[in-house]
Amino acid sequence: MIELNNVTKYYTTKLGKKYVLRDVTFTIPEGRDVAILGRNGAGKSTLLRLLGGIDFPSKGTITSNKRISWPLALASGFQGSMTGRENVEFVCRVYGNRQIAKTSAFVKEFSEIGDYFELPIKTYSSGMKSRIAFALSMAFDFELYLIDEITSVGDASFRKKCIESMAEKRKTANVIMVAHDMNTLRAQCNMSIVLDNRELTLYDDVNQGIESYQAKLSK
Structure with a gap:
C-alpha cells in the first residue's frame, strides 16, 4: 500500500513556483x-x-510498506565521475545487497555495454545510461516496480529482453506504469491515475481512467 497525504510538489523557477501537484491525498491499495x-x-x-524516493514532496508525506524500485531506466542518479561498476557497487551498498560481485557481473552482461562498464558514466551515451540503469533495476527484487516508458530503452532486441525480464519480475511484484500506448496500459494495469491541472484522480478500473484521459484530450 502507498499513501500520499496532502502532497504538494513545486519547483522554483525565475518566474516563481511551478506547481506539479497541489494538496494531493490518495491511497494505492495492495496488489x-x-x-x-x-x-x-x-x-x-x-x-x-x-x-x-528519488525526489521529495515540497509539502506533505508519502508512506509505504513496500520495497519500491526507482523508476526503471532512470539514469540521472548516477555519479558521472564513477565507472559503471563503481556506480553499481555503490547502489548495492545503499540497498544492503552483499552480493556485489554477482550483481555487477549481471548488470554488465544484461546491459551489453562491454568494456564501457569500466569507464566513467559521463563518457556514456544516454542510451548506454538507460541500459545500465534498467539492468541494475532487474538485479534487485522489489515488490513494486516503477516503469516510465519501458519501450524507449535501447534497440528492438534489447527492448524485447527488457519486456521479458520485467514479465518474469511481475510474477511476484506489481507495477506503476507510464506509457503512451493505451493497449499496453490496458494489458498491464487494472487501475489508473489521471493527472490534470496539478490534481490527481484515481480510477478503480483502468478503462475508466483511459476514457477520462482521452476525453480531456479532446477538449
Missing part, C-alpha cells in the same frame, strides 16, 4: 497494477520519482 495518465508536462515522471 494493484496502476497506469499513470496525463498530458505531456502533467507531472507523470515527477510522480514516479516521488513514489520511488
Whole structure:
C-alpha cells in the first residue's frame, strides 16, 4: 500500500513556483497494477520519482510498506565521475545487497555495454545510461516496480529482453506504469491515475481512467 497525504510538489523557477501537484491525498491499495495518465508536462515522471524516493514532496508525506524500485531506466542518479561498476557497487551498498560481485557481473552482461562498464558514466551515451540503469533495476527484487516508458530503452532486441525480464519480475511484484500506448496500459494495469491541472484522480478500473484521459484530450 502507498499513501500520499496532502502532497504538494513545486519547483522554483525565475518566474516563481511551478506547481506539479497541489494538496494531493490518495491511497494505492495492495496488489494493484496502476497506469499513470496525463498530458505531456502533467507531472507523470515527477510522480514516479516521488513514489520511488528519488525526489521529495515540497509539502506533505508519502508512506509505504513496500520495497519500491526507482523508476526503471532512470539514469540521472548516477555519479558521472564513477565507472559503471563503481556506480553499481555503490547502489548495492545503499540497498544492503552483499552480493556485489554477482550483481555487477549481471548488470554488465544484461546491459551489453562491454568494456564501457569500466569507464566513467559521463563518457556514456544516454542510451548506454538507460541500459545500465534498467539492468541494475532487474538485479534487485522489489515488490513494486516503477516503469516510465519501458519501450524507449535501447534497440528492438534489447527492448524485447527488457519486456521479458520485467514479465518474469511481475510474477511476484506489481507495477506503476507510464506509457503512451493505451493497449499496453490496458494489458498491464487494472487501475489508473489521471493527472490534470496539478490534481490527481484515481480510477478503480483502468478503462475508466483511459476514457477520462482521452476525453480531456479532446477538449
